[in-house]
Amino acid sequence: MTTRIAPVTGADDSTTIGDLLGVPALEGARVVPSGAAVTARVTALTLIDPDVPPEAGALIVCPGAPPASVPAGAVGVVCRTAPTTPLGVPALVLPADATWSAVIAALAAAVAGGRSVTETARARVALRRPLLEGRGYPGLVETASAILGMPVAVLDEYLDVLGASGLDGTQETFLDEAIVRARGHGPASIIGPFVEEGMPGVHRELINAPSGVIGVLVVWSPSALGAVELGVVGELGVASMLERAREEVRTETESRLRGDLIEELMAGEIVSRESLVRRARHLGADLSGGAVALIGKLQDPHTEGRVITDPRLVRRFLQQARAAMDLHWPRSLVDWNEGRLLALLPPTATGSGDPPRDEIEAQAFTLGKRLLGATRETVPGLALTLALSRYTPEPERLGVALDEARLALSIGERLGRVGEVVTFEETGTYKLLFQIFADRPEELISFYGQTIAPLVRYDEQYQTELVGTLATYLGHDCNLAATASTLYTHRHTVRYRLDRIAELSGLDIAKTDDREKLSLGLKAMRLLGRRVAATGAEKGTRRRAS
Numbered sequence: 001m002t003t004r005i006a007p008v009t010g011a012d013d014s015t016t017i018g019d020l021l022g023v024p025a026l027e028g029a030r031v032v033p034s035g036a037a038v039t040a041r042v043t044a045l046t047l048i049d050p051d052v053p054p055e056a057g058a059l060i061v062c063p064g065a066p067p068a069s070v071p072a073g074a075v076g077v078v079c080r081t082a083p084t085t086p087l088g089v090p091a092l093v094l095p096a097d098a099t100w101s102a103v104i105a106a107l108a109a110a111v112a113g114g115r116s117v118t119e120t121a122r123a124r125v126a127l128r129r130p131l132l133e134g135r136g137y138p139g140l141v142e143t144a145s146a147i148l149g150m151p152v153a154v155l156d157e158y159l160d161v162l163g164a165s166g167l168d169g170t171q172e173t174f175l176d177e178a179i180v181r182a183r184g185h186g187p188a189s190i191i192g193p194f195v196e197e198g199m200p201g202v203h204r205e206l207i208n209a210p211s212g213v214i215g216v217l218v219v220w221s222p223s224a225l226g227a228v229e230l231g232v233v234g235e236l237g238v239a240s241m242l243e244r245a246r247e248e249v250r251t252e253t254e255s256r257l258r259g260d261l262i263e264e265l266m267a268g269e270i271v272s273r274e275s276l277v278r279r280a281r282h283l284g285a286d287l288s289g290g291a292v293a294l295i296g297k298l299q300d301p302h303t304e305g306r307v308i309t310d311p312r313l314v315r316r317f318l319q320q321a322r323a324a325m326d327l328h329w330p331r332s333l334v335d336w337n338e339g340r341l342l343a344l345l346p347p348t349a350t351g352s353g354d355p356p357r358d359e360i361e362a363q364a365f366t367l368g369k370r371l372l373g374a375t376r377e378t379v380p381g382l383a384l385t386l387a388l389s390r391y392t393p394e395p396e397r398l399g400v401a402l403d404e405a406r407l408a409l410s411i412g413e414r415l416g417r418v419g420e421v422v423t424f425e426e427t428g429t430y431k432l433l434f435q436i437f438a439d440r441p442e443e444l445i446s447f448y449g450q451t452i453a454p455l456v457r458y459d460e461q462y463q464t465e466l467v468g469t470l471a472t473y474l475g476h477d478c479n480l481a482a483t484a485s486t487l488y489t490h491r492h493t494v495r496y497r498l499d500r501i502a503e504l505s506g507l508d509i510a511k512t513d514d515r516e517k518l519s520l521g522l523k524a525m526r527l528l529g530r531r532v533a534a535t536g537a538e539k540g541t542r543r544r545a546s
Contacts, residue, residue, distance in 0.1 A: 014041045015110050017059070017076045017090055022122040025106035028095035032082045036090035040075035045104075045111045059111070061104065066091055078107070120231030123147050127239040136243055137163030144236045148229055151220040154240055157213055158316050158378075159183065159190055162240075171220055174202075191216055207237045214244055258283055258335040262342050265399040266406075273396045280344075285333035289347050290393035292364040293401035294386060295409050296341035298375070301383040301418050309339055313379050320378040321371055329367050341384075344398060347391070360391045361423070368421035383419035387412055390424055407434065414527045433523055444524050451521025454504040466504070467522075469497045473509070474519050 018038035020026060031038060043057030048067055056073040066083040077083070077091040080098075094103060110121070126147060130139025137154050141163040145152040151166035159179045167175070182194035191213060195204045203225050207215040217236055219225065225233065261279055264271055280287040298308040298317055308314065318336055325332050325343065333344040345367065347360045355363075368386045375384040387409035389401040404424040411430045412422035427434075436444050455466045469487065473494070476482040484491040498509055505521075507514035 014043065016041055017092070019119070020059075020092065020107065020110055022119070023106045023110050024121055024125050025098065025102040026092065026094070028098070029092045032091045032093050033086070038076075038090055040089075042075060042111050045107050059107065061107070063100065078103070119147075119228045120235055123232040123235040124238075127235055131239060131242060131246070136247075137240070138165070139163075140236060140239050140243065141165040144232065147232050148219065148221075150229075152236070153218040154207075154215060154236070155179075155194075155218065156215045157191060157312070159194060159216075160316075160319070162215070167220070175218065203233070205233050205237060207240050209241050209244065215240060258333055259337050259342075262333070262335050262337070262344070262402070266402045267399075269399075271396060271399075273394075276395050276398070280333055283333060284331065285344065286331045286346050287333065287344060287395045287398065290391065290395055291333075291344040291346045291398055291401065292360060292391050293389040293398065293405040294341070294343040294345060294364065294368065295402070295405040296371070296384050296386040297339065297409065297413075298341070298379070299383050299385060299418055300381075308379075308382055313382070317375060317379050317382075317384075320374045324370055324374050325367070328370060329363075341386075342402070344401075357391045357393075361388070361425075364388050364391075365421060365423065372419065372421065385409065385412060385418050385420060385422070387422045388424065410434065411527070414529065416526075429520065430523055430527065433520065433527055445528065448521060448524040448528055451505055451507065451517055452525045455501060456525070458500075458504055464497070464500075466497055466501050467525075469494060470501055470509075470518060471522055473498065474515070474522070478509070478515070 016039050020042065021029060021031070021038065041057055042059045044055045044059070046052070046055055046058045046060055048060050048062050050071075054071040054073045058071070058074045060067075060070055060074050060077045062077055062079040064079075065081045066077050066079040066087060068085060070077060070087050070089055074089055076089050077087060078094065079091055080094050080096075082093045083091050106121070123144075126143050127140060130136070130143055133139065135142075141152045141154055142165040145165040151164075151168075151171055153164040153167065153175060154162045156162055159182055161175070161179075164172070164175075178194060178197065178199065181197065182190050185193045191206070195206065195216060201220060201222055203219040203221050205217040205219075206213050207217060217233055217240070219229075219233060221229070257279075261271075261276070261283070265276075277286075277288045298314070300308065308317075314336065318341075321341060322334055325334055329345050329348070331346055331348075333346075335342045345364050347355060348363075365388060368388060371386060372384055375382065387405045387407075389404035389408070392398055392401040408422045408424040408427050411427045411434050412418075412420065414434070415430070433444060452467065455470065458464060459466050465487075469483070472486050473480075473483045476486065480491050480494055484494045487494065501518075502508050505518065507518055509515050509518060
């Protein structure tokens with residue numbers, strides 16, 4: 001429902017009788033006679049008393065019945081009983097449930113503060129309606145724009161537009177370009193440059209919450225805002241803080257419920273199909289057909305092991321991640337827990353039923369790529385690493401899917417795949433070696449020492465590329481010509497290096513068993529993080545070698 005409000009106009013800050021009708025404490029009051037002019041300015045509030053001198057611009061308060069006539073200079077009467085004879089001035093007849101204490105306090109504040117206080121009070125009431133109706137920021141800016149008669153926008157601390165109303169195409173373009181300019185100063189100083197930039201005809205007001213600046217209000221005005229308009233803008237800021245707090249409470253509650261469900265699955269607790277599906281539906285997700293599990297970490301690619309926990313960056317990242325999922329994969333279950341993004345992606349049903357397994361997994365991989373792209377734009381300088389499980393059609397086995405994604409993420413991190421999408425399927429034999437590494441690391445270290453360690457030491461001592469040559473050769477299925485082409489070297493050089501590898505490792509790459517040991521040795525080396533600096537060729541073939 002759209003609230004219709006007459007825009008504030010005029011530069012005079014004095015209160016009129018019509019302004020007083022908008023004071024919340026006088027809601028429901030009627031004017032007698034009906035249609036009487038209510039434009040007279042009120043400059044004083046007095047009780048009916050025949051012994052005091054008359055005051056110009058006075059509004060007379062009559063606890064009982066109104067007098068037969070009013071003192072000279074009076075511009076109106078406030079009473080509970082309608083006058084029976086004309087008074088010559090309008091009478092504001094209060095509703096039956098109005099209390100004198102609230103009425104007198106409100107009238108005194110409105111008259112003393114002038115029109116700005118009255119309009120501010122009206123704006124406060126009007127801006128509560130969109131909150132109560134659940135219309136959020138779009139409803140707030142629509143109401144504020146109607147009150148002010150000006151275009152209005154609300155931006156968060158990252159200059160993401162939460163709501164805008166009344167903007168034409170030119171103003172929208174101007175706002176977009178101003179945001180781009182401000183973001184060019186870096187994430188630590190976004191709002192400052194935006195507010196400080198010279199923008200004729202554009203008023204900007206920070207939204208200050210107890211926790212700090214949480215956004216900025218933007219109003220297009222041909223001239224400087226007066227006291228009345230500033231009061232309305234101030235009330236919009238307060239309403240925006242209330243909406244932010246409401247969103248945070250709702251998000252925290254939903255996150256706790258999502259987190260409880262996902263944690264139960266990850267802990268291996270027995271969750272019945274019926275209970276799981278029902279609880280997920282209450283959270284807006286449909287897991288009746290199973291799901292692909294997704295786990296991600298937001299990291300600093302320049303500092304190994306540093307996971308991002310800054311609440312401002314996490315909040316911005318989650319906003320964009322959830323928006324991308326709502327757009328590209330609705331009905332999914334998304335949570336953030338202990339620095340990890342957790343999600344269950346149910347299949348999207350088509351007219352012919354659920355799509356095939358490989359199509360679901362391909363769609364999940366595409367979503368992962370989109371999330372990586374959105375992260376680079378949202379929190380530049382940080383990297384999101386994502387891992388995907390296989391599609392699991394049985395809801396009660398989604399704990400296994402989460403384990404697969406968790407294992408793929410761990411392997412991806414060990415392999416230096418920060419900022420990429422890693423799937424459980426592509427980990428191949430790595431997952432077997434990783435289990436050995438997790439349970440008995442000394443065995444993996446010993447196996448590495450018996451296979452690849454001599455090559456690593458030789459490369460480090462003589463600046464050769466035996467490890468890179470081995471990885472490239474295995475990645476090309478032992479094709480000598482393809483290996484030489486990739487390494488930009490002669491086939492005889494490749495053959496010489498292969499012979500040297502056999503001498504150092506005691507393993508003949510021409511033999512199947514020895515070749516498998518060398519291949520597993522390379523994987524063990526990568527999991528242990530003991531590889532030599534990768535050559536350009538090895539970088540290009542590492543994924544094929546896996």
